[in-house]
Amino acid sequence: MDIKKILKQYSYRLTFTLLLILFEAFLGILFPLFIGKAIGGILNKDVSGILQLGVLGFFIILIGGFRRMYDSRFYAKIYTKVCRETIKLMPQESHSIKTARLNMLGEMVRFAEDQLPDIIQHSIGLIGVIAIIAFLNVKIFIGTIIVGLIVIGIYLLSSQKTLRYNSWFNNEMEEQVNVVATNQQSKLHLHLLKLMKWNIKLSDIETINYSVSWLIMMVLLLSSITISVSSGEIEYGVLFALIMYVYQYIESMVSLPLYYQNWLRLKEIAFRIKEI
Numbered sequence: 001m002d003i004k005k006i007l008k009q010y011s012y013r014l015t016f017t018l019l020l021i022l023f024e025a026f027l028g029i030l031f032p033l034f035i036g037k038a039i040g041g042i043l044n045k046d047v048s049g050i051l052q053l054g055v056l057g058f059f060i061i062l063i064g065g066f067r068r069m070y071d072s073r074f075y076a077k078i079y080t081k082v083c084r085e086t087i088k089l090m091p092q093e094s095h096s097i098k099t100a101r102l103n104m105l106g107e108m109v110r111f112a113e114d115q116l117p118d119i120i121q122h123s124i125g126l127i128g129v130i131a132i133i134a135f136l137n138v139k140i141f142i143g144t145i146i147v148g149l150i151v152i153g154i155y156l157l158s159s160q161k162t163l164r165y166n167s168w169f170n171n172e173m174e175e176q177v178n179v180v181a182t183n184q185q186s187k188l189h190l191h192l193l194k195l196m197k198w199n200i201k202l203s204d205i206e207t208i209n210y211s212v213s214w215l216i217m218m219v220l221l222l223s224s225i226t227i228s229v230s231s232g233e234i235e236y237g238v239l240f241a242l243i244m245y246v247y248q249y250i251e252s253m254v255s256l257p258l259y260y261q262n263w264l265r266l267k268e269i270a271f272r273i274k275e276i
Contacts, residue, residue, distance in 0.1 A: 013074055018120070020067040025121040027060050029128035032248060036241025043236065067117070075113040079106065086273065096177035104170065104269040111266055119259045122252040129249045136242045137231060140224045144249055147220045151213045155257040158205050159264060165205070166268045169198035206261055213257060217250040 034053045041049030083102055090098060134141035172194045179191040224246040228239055 010074070010078065017067065017071055017074065017117075020063060020070070021117045021120045022124060024060065024063050024067065024117075025124035026128075027056060027063070028121060029125050029132075030056060031060075032241050032244035033132070035244060036238060039236065039240055040238075071113050071117070075109050078112075079109040082109070094178060096179075096181075097174045099177045100170070100174040101273065103173070104272065108266055108269060111262060115259055115262060119256065122256050122259075126249065126252040126256070129245050129252065133242070133245050133249065136238070136245070137224075137228060139227050139231070140242070140246060143220055143223060143227075144246070147216055148253055150216055151253055151257060154209055154212055155260055158209060159260075162202065162205055162261060162264045163268055165198050165202050166265045169195065169202065170268060170272065172198065202261075206258070209257060209261075210254070213254055217254060221246060221250060 034049070034056050038049035038053045041047065082105055086101055086105060087098060090101070093101075130141065130144055133144055172191065175191065176195075179187050182188075221243075225243060228242055
């Protein structure tokens with residue numbers, strides 16, 4: 001089954017939600033800058049920065065809330081259609097496989113609804129943050145590029161192993177209904193042990209990658225504070241904004257690889273659905 005063909009039927013609605021995500025991401029990039037401006041204004045007894053920050057926050061809440069309400073209804077419609085088409089194309093398969101495939105499709109839709117907007121926002125935010133850091137401090141900018149490449153390398157090294165573990169996990173999931181239907185405790189116990197085996201292996205990969213990445217990011221954060229102060233950034237608002245942007249960069253760089261892990265799982269699921 002070609003999921004892309006089904007999504008093309010909703011191209012206008014997908015474009016609309018994408019534009020909302022991009023606008024929300026753009027406003028999010030401005031937050032540290034407006035916070036720094038508000039702090040600098042308060043120190044100089046000027047409240048205009050606080051008012052601007054409040055307006056920015058109001059619009060982010062308004063747009064974000066509207067997009068989430070819109071997306072929940074939109075993706076519910078897509079999920080219903082895709083599931084109907086999937087079941088129609090596999091009449092000879094067992095109930096166990098059909099149930100597993102519907103659950104996998106649910107994972108794909110939840111990813112699109114809940115995580116895809118975050119991925120886009122983090123990606124756009126990351127580009128914007130790096131550009132602003134480059135403008136504020138070149139040394140820290142070079143540090144962010146080096147750290148980013150190291151983190152990307154860490155996750156790429158484990159990507160094939162993650163795909164294999166997800167494949168074995170999904171193979172076992174497709175047997176679940178059949179195993180439960182036998183009503184034999186020994187088979188159910190063995191089935192659950194196998195599921196948890198692959199789940200633990202996936203969790204271990206994620207934990208190791210995440211921990212190593214965070215350690216590298218902490219080095220960047222501590223170095224950024226030292227470099228900022230030693231380079232003569234004595235205006236508190238500018239210094240605070242720079243460190244906030246570095247921290248925002250770290251948040252994005254730590255989050256995006258976790259989404260990449262989930263994307264690898266969905267890549268394996270999409271391969272199964274495409275074979276129908």
